Amino acid sequence: LRTSLKLHTSLHTSAGTNVVAAREERARKDVTDEKDGHKSLYALQAERQGQAERSVLISYHSRINEKKFLKYLSKHGDINKYYFYESYGIYAVVEFGSREGVASLLEEAAIPSVNHEAMVPFKSRLLSLRNLCSADSPNQQSGPQCQPQTTVPINQLIQTLSKEGSIDQQVTSLTEAYQLTEENSRLRFLVCSLLKDIAAAYFPECTVRPFGSSVNGFGKLGCDLDMILDLDGISGRKTKMPRSGLSLEYQLKRANSERSATQSILSVIGECVDQFGPGCVGVQKILNARCPLLRFAHQPSGFQCDLTANNRVAIKSTELLYLYGELDPRVRHLVFTVRCWARTHGITSSIPGAWISNFSLTVMVLFFLQRRSPPIIPTLDHLKDLAGPADKSVIEGNDCTFVSDFSKIQLESNTETLEQLLHEFFEFYATFPFSKMSINIRKGKEQNKPEVAPLHIQNPFEISLNVSKNVNATQLERFVALCQESSWLLQQSETSTPRGYKEGSTPTTWGLATLLLPSQVAGIKGRKKRRLEPASVRIKGLLESLKNNQNPPKKS
Ligand code: CTP
Ligand code: MG
DSSP, X not given: OHHHHXXXXXXXXXXXXXXXXXXXXXXXXXXXXOBTTBOOHHHHHHHHHHHHHTEXXXXXXXXXXXXXXXXXXXXXXXXXXEEEEESSSEEEEEEESSHHHHHHHHHHOOOOOOSSSOOOOOOOSEEEOOOOSSOOOGGGTTOOOBOOOSOOOHHHHHHHHHTSSSHHHHHHHHHHHHBOOHHHHHHHHHHHHHHHHHHTTTOTTOEEEEEGGGTSSOOBTTOOEEEEEEOHHHHSOOOOOOSSSOOOOOOOOOOSSHHHHHHHHHHHHHHHHHHHOTTEEEEEEETTSSSOEEEEEETTTTEEEEEEESOHHHHHHHXXXXXXXXXXXXXXXXXXXXXXXXXXXXXXXXXXXXXOOHHHHHHHHHHHHHTSSSOSSOOHHHHHHTOOGGGOOEEXXXXXXXXXXXXXXXXXXXXXXXXXXXXHHHHHHHSOOTTTEEBOTTTTSOEEOSSOOSSOBBOSSSTTSBTTTTOOHHHHHHHHHHHHHHHHHHHSHHHHXXXXXXXXXXXXXXXXXXXXXXXXXXXXXXXXXXXXXXXHHHHHHHHHHHHTTOOOOOOO
C-alpha cells in the first residue's frame, strides 16, 4: 500500500498529465464558447480543478516574512496566485503556474523526524513551513493579511443592512456578504484535489468533484463541502471493440449490486482517509443511507465534508440549480435572503432533523419564481423541451435531460423588484395549500400530493421522491407563521421605510434587517409553547385531581 500511495500521489505520471492537459484544453475551449456571457458550470469546474491541481496548502507562521516566503517558493516555479486565511492557525494557498512547480517543491519537502511517535509516510500537498532562521524583521509581527472564510455575525449583518437606502440594496448587500469568495471557492476545489490524491491510491484515474452549494451558485461562506468520488472516467470509458483479431479486457471483481459496490468503495476509501489522510478527522461511514457517504472534517480548511460516490443525479441537480441562478440575478438574491432569514429563525439547522433543508428552501424559491406573472424562470419541462441531442441524460431510469445552452432560453420580461418579490414570497407561502398540494418545479404548477407528508416537494429528477420527507408538521407550521409575520412586517411603514443613516451613528434597524430580528411569533411563542405545554397540562391535571380528591395522574 505504501508503494502504491507514493506512486499514485506523484504528480508526474504521464497518463495523469495527459488527462489534465486534455481537461484544461477542453476548459479553455468551453470558456471561449461562453454563451451569452455565461460560463458553463463544466468550464468553471475544469478551470478551478486545473488551479487546484497546481496548488499546495501550507501551514504558516505569522512571524515569517511574507516576501521571504514567496522568494523561497518562487525557486520552484512561477506563482500564479497565493493567499492566506486563518483556521486554527494561518494557512497559505499557493498556486503555481505549472504542476512542475508543485513537484519541485514536494521534492524538497522533508518527512518530519519525531522520536516517540510513528508517522504514516503519506506525502501530500498539505505541508508545514518551518523557520530555521532567527527572528524576521519586526514589521512582520502582525502577520499576513487573511481572507475571510466565514460569514459576518448576524448582528453585524443587521447593522450593515440597516445602513442601506432600499430593500433592494439590502437584499443585494446580503448576497454579497454571504456568497462564497473566489478564495473560498478555490479552497473547496483544492480540498477535493487533495482527497483525490488519497482515493487515487486505489483508483488512479478517479476524480473528486464538488457538488451542491459549493458550486451551484447558492453557497454561503461556511457551508459544507459535498463531494463525489467519480469513477466514470475509468468505467465509463468505452474503447471500441475491434471487429476481428485479438482484444483484451480487464478482469474485474463483481459486486452484488451497484449500491453494494459503492458501499465497499466508500468503506475502503473511508479507512484510508481516516488512517492516512493528513488533516482529515472524525471520519464517519454512513453507508446505509439512501445515498451512502463518508462524513469528516478537513481541519486545515475548516470544511465539514460529505463524500459520496456514484451520485450522478446530484451532479445534474447541481447543474440545474446553477443554470437557474445564472438566468436572472434575482434568483440568487432571493435564495440567499430566504436562506439567511430561515437560518436566523431556526427554520433550518446545521443538525439533521425534522427541519426544512436549504435545498428544499431553494426549490421553494424557484417554484415561487415560476409562479410569478409573467414567470421569472421557466419550468424544468420547458428546459427539457429546449434540450439538444447532446443534452440527453437518463440516469438509473430518471430522465435528467435539460438544455445546457443558455442562449436557447428566452426569458419573459418580468420587472418586479426584489422588494416586491420578497414580500410576495412570504405572502405566497403564508397562504399556500400545503395540506393538499405538492411543489413541483418540473411542471411549474402545484400538483395534488401523491402521499401524506406535511410538506411535499417533488425531487426534480427522481420524481417519486419527496425532497422534504423529513419535515414534520410543527416545522412547517413555524415556517408558515414566520412567512405570515414577515409579510405583515413588510407592509408596515415603520419597517418598509428607509431610515436615513448618518455616518458614524448607530443605524436604526429597518426593512430586511427587521425581518432578521428575533421573531414575535413562531420563534419565541413556538418555543415557549413547546416547553410550557406539558408542564401546564401536568399542573392542570394535578389541580383537578386535588379538587376531586383523587390520586394525582401518573406521569406519561
Ligand atoms: N440533494 C437532493 N435531494 C435531497 C438533498 C440533497 O438531490 N433531499 C442534492 C442537491 O443537489 C443538493 C446536494 O444534494 O444541492 C447537496 O445537499 P445538501 O448539502 O443538503 O444541500 P446544499 O444544496 O449543498 O445546501 P447547504 O448549503 O445547506 O449544504
Ligand atoms: Mg451542502
